[in-house]
Amino acid sequence: MTKAFKELGLDATPLAAAMPAFCASIPAGELRGICEQARARKARLVALWGSDETTRRAGYALHLALAFPSGLLWVSVPLSREDPHYPGIADIYPSANRMQRATADLLGIIPSADADRRKWLRHGAWPEGAFPLRKNVEAAARFAQSPDRYPFVPVEGEGVHEIPVGPVHAGTIEPGHFRFSVVGEKILRLEERLGYKHKGIEKRFEQMTLEEGAKLAGRVSGDSTVAYAWAYAMAVESATGTEAPRRALALRGILLELERIANHLGDLGYLGNDVSLSFGFFQFWRLKEDLLRTHAQLFGHRYLMDAIVPGGVAKDLPVAAGEALAGRLAGIEREVATLKSIYDEHAGAQDRFIMTGQLTPELAERMGLTGLAARASGIARDLRVDYPIPPYQQLDPRAASHTRGDVAARVAVRFDEIFESMRLVQTLVQQLPPGEFRAPVAAAAAGARGLGWIEGWRGEVLIALEATAGNRIHRLHPHDPSWQNWPLLEHAVHGNIVPDFPLINKSFNLSYSGTDL
């Protein structure tokens, strides 16, 4: 499989992980060439982050995760201590823009002068020239609040005015700032400013052991706690050479699909609510609450937090509990089918859904849209299908696929995925392998690397881990698919009216916490 990388002139070594994964190190001068060739070979940029290697007698490093058809490639670019610069790649992979800026804010690893060098995660908590993720900065360091000036792009013209929204929003939503430039009711431009929730998650990981980190991983983005916990467990298992038992893998599959169903139920309710179909809100949230109560009863937590641990799962599912789960899901599935036909035939709702917040497949492909939203814009990619790990290998999962790219398509993807996840859970419950549900986790060697990559309900969640002595974390980057999708929301609202923004935003339902870190 390394043949594909040889053609790129890369000396890639396989990394023991649940999916095909490889590592390669390249000089900064080759970065752009490799990215151009990778893009030409249909490889996607999954994540970009940096690390401080000065405690290991080196300088800094830039890291990229690229998804090739043959597997995930972790590219590292060593940079000097004195001058950690590299050529930017946002013209090749547009989604790299904000990741490059975040890396510059946190580590002082800076792209070349032609790149967008505006700050991203830094507001006022630390001053320009300070880099909190560097090893010589204590986690408990306090910087004086510095003034936060951010150059929004001004839109000029007759009748254009600005509507600033947030960070505190009108509803129960995470904080972020949206700057609309509008003419009348029509949106000419939306500019997002995020980073309000930055609470130092990556620095916090570096104070933890591999065991302690599991709990924090499950709280990077609470709505995707199962996806993060699984990706984290995968990364630890990959770094330590631990193999989770087959029963644990099947149970993880059940947990991940339940998380997907619960989130989709909630979103479908809110999408109804946002088009004044409050009937939909109450019905879907009743079903979601039924499912959450079932979670609490069977797995001990309404959102399944801490259910997945490195080495396996925290709690087994006895036969009777599995049967109870299957029965409740069948009941919910029947009701979702009824509600789907009501949504499908509701003229008022469909009128608001169709052609609202549209993203064409061409734009989605070019900009790197991912996950649920991508599957609504003609990109039928799904890690469960494209790189199936156990238990998905035996289940033959189907990726949802719609092409219109509007709110209606994102509603349709959610319905399709609920039914498919129901099928997957029912099959897994029936075919639950016997045996242990948790294996002991070996210690990681200093410098050991691990990768975890999971298709959460929103899209692909990546955990890239590097261990250090004492089974501790040297560097951990948790990557949320929202990094890729937030910039596309700015495109999706073009030409729509301001009152449709909450609906369009909800149809993506992106994570603030997952990207503010």
Next chain:
Amino acid sequence: MYQLLKQIAKTGIVTGPAPLPDATLRALEQRLGQLILEHFGRALAIRHVDAGSCNGCELEIHAMNSPYYNLEGLGVKFVASPRHADMLLVTGPVSRHMEVALKRTWEATPDPKLVVAIGDCGCTGGIFGESYASCGRVSNVIPVDVTVPGCPPAPVAILQGILTAITPGR
């Protein structure tokens, strides 16, 4: 339309009973008079502020609006502006980037006002603690009347915290 009405009739009323107040959740001595609280208790307007949570607590605040918990039946209503609010429901450790926004929201809320901090992070700073980027618990930034622990606390626990805040103390 027929199908929609049929579904409503079939579902019936699913709301459960409301929890009783719990004095142990009280963080501050009651600052409000009985008279005002009686008034509040019948129409309480809440402004939610996410000051840096993982978004887990928000899931439970959303769930509290499900038909299982008849929030508006208890006189509790979420409002869009702090200027219309009697109570702030604050989640998360307070990130340094939200410190100013939280203080401003608190200042914009008319007196007398109540603050309920939600979740382990709101109560203690939780797993994120205090750091270069996090101020830790909510009471490090604004005065808090009632704290509701949990990760995240279930809707009934949040509701209990709200009811505790609007019940006169001993």
